[in-house]
Amino acid sequence: MDAVAQAHREHWGRIVATLIRVTGDWTLAEDCAQDALAIALEKWPRDGVPDNPGGWLTTVARNRALDHVRRAAVEQRKLREATLIQPQRANDDLLSLIFTCCHPALALEARVALTLRTVAGLSTADIARAFLVTEPTMTRRITRAKSKIAQARIPYRVPEGDALHERLPGVLAVLYLLFNQGYDGEPLIADEAIRLARLLAGLMPGESEVASLLALFLLQHSRRAARRDERGDLVTLDRQDRTRWDRAAIAEALEILLRTPIEGPYALHARIAAGHAGDESDWRSIALWYDELVRVQPTAVVELNRAVAHGYAYGPEAGLKMLPELENYPLSIAVEADLTARAGRTEDAKKLFREAAAKIPDGPERRALLSRADEL
Incomplete structure (x- = not known):
């Protein structure tokens, strides 16, 4: 049912975050949130979609958690807390969840997997497919991350003061890795990275680097439809059909940058991407x-x-x-080849394109380099 799928996308993270705060049990929180969605699939087609789908799901999930807590005879303090899930704290809970999933004590691969599973609500199978591992492997990775949080007593809260500014770049780096993974392979992951960046920008409206990262994602993602030809081979930026770019996404990104100060590297990356947004690159x-x-x-x-x-x-x-010395780095050789071709030294450029192609596995990138050599 579309309404349940939409509610899943919009409210999963907040429901899980709230339940984690009051129960301290990550697995229980996810299980109860999943149960609530299953009940919605059964009841909403029959009874109609509630006016507040997120609140309805949170209440059902809370009641499931309460039943579980009672059966497990957990201490009375948590029972009292669990009966008073406060809607006004939902955003604080979600922000706490994001910072916990992206804690530097966790390995980067664990931070990525945990963010997608717990905050975004993607299935373990989808995450495993995107990162080219088996589902049991990804399950173990997520389980180990949750165990590390419990064993290391990683606090479930948003850092404050200087600690916030120290930790925020790590959170943004996880989102950036997610986006790049999806941009180069699994569109679902790129879409989730954009959604999470938009979510974080709403939760932290005063942070320019968060807004800048969202703008950067939108600008890069706007070119997705034009990045590959009908064979799946890469099309370089100068050869892309710009009429296929998503102009709505570009307009949103440019509007974000107009009201966002330049305070860090993502702001600069976003403005570089904006330089390509017109009919010609500036x-x-x-x-x-x-x-x-x-x-x-x-x-x-x-x-x-x-x-x-x-x-x-x-x-x-x-x-x-200005080329830096990067010995045997294929991308550096490819850049040298392109500039050499544009300087009119065709034979040298052909050799360089083929040299770059020889250093990477067979695939769209290699075919694109060999195609440039053949054209010359």
Whole structure:
């Protein structure tokens, strides 16, 4: 039923977060939330969708949790707390859940899996498929993460003051990893990363990096339909059909950036992506933003992308002079090949494209490099 599926997407995280707070039991919280959805599937087609689907599901899940707590004879304090699930705390609970799932004491793969399962409500099978592991393997990964939270007594709360600003980049890094995983493979994961970023932006409206990350996701995702041709091969940005880009997503992202100050690397990444949003890429603007980004995030990959931007803004020789030394890195060789081709040195460029292709497994990226060599 569509109404139940929509309620699942919109309210799962809050229901689970609230039940975790009052019971302290992650598995019980998820089981009771799942039971509530199953009851909704049975009752809503017959009785109609309630006016407040989230509240209805929370009440049913709470009652299931209460029954379980009573049967297990858990201490009276938790029984009293469980009878008073406060709707006004739902957002606080959800934020606490996100920060707990993304706690730095957990391995990165565990943070990713736990966020998708517990906050987003994706099935273990879907998560396993996206990360190319078996369902039992992913189940063990999620179970170990929950056990680590309990054994290490990781606090179920939102950090405050300086601790919040120290922890927030780790949360955003998990969302960014999720988006990239989905963008390159499983669309469901990319969609969930956008939804979670939108959720977090609503929970933390004063954090510019959260809003900037959402804008970045929207801008990148807007190009999804044009990124591959009918064979599934990659289409480079300069060759994409921009009429296929999602203009509504671009407009939303640009509106977010208009009201968001520049306070970190995601804000700069988002403005670089915005430089491509028009009918043509504004390479000079993009190059200027990369000049800023390389000061904030002086990594080899940023330097490589900066060289690309300068190569398109000020000529290929300018880009070639800025290339960082990244020995045997296929992407660096491919960038050198592209700039060399644009500088008119065709034979050298062909060799470089083939050299880059030889260093990566067979797939769309390799075919795209070999296709460029053949064109030359």
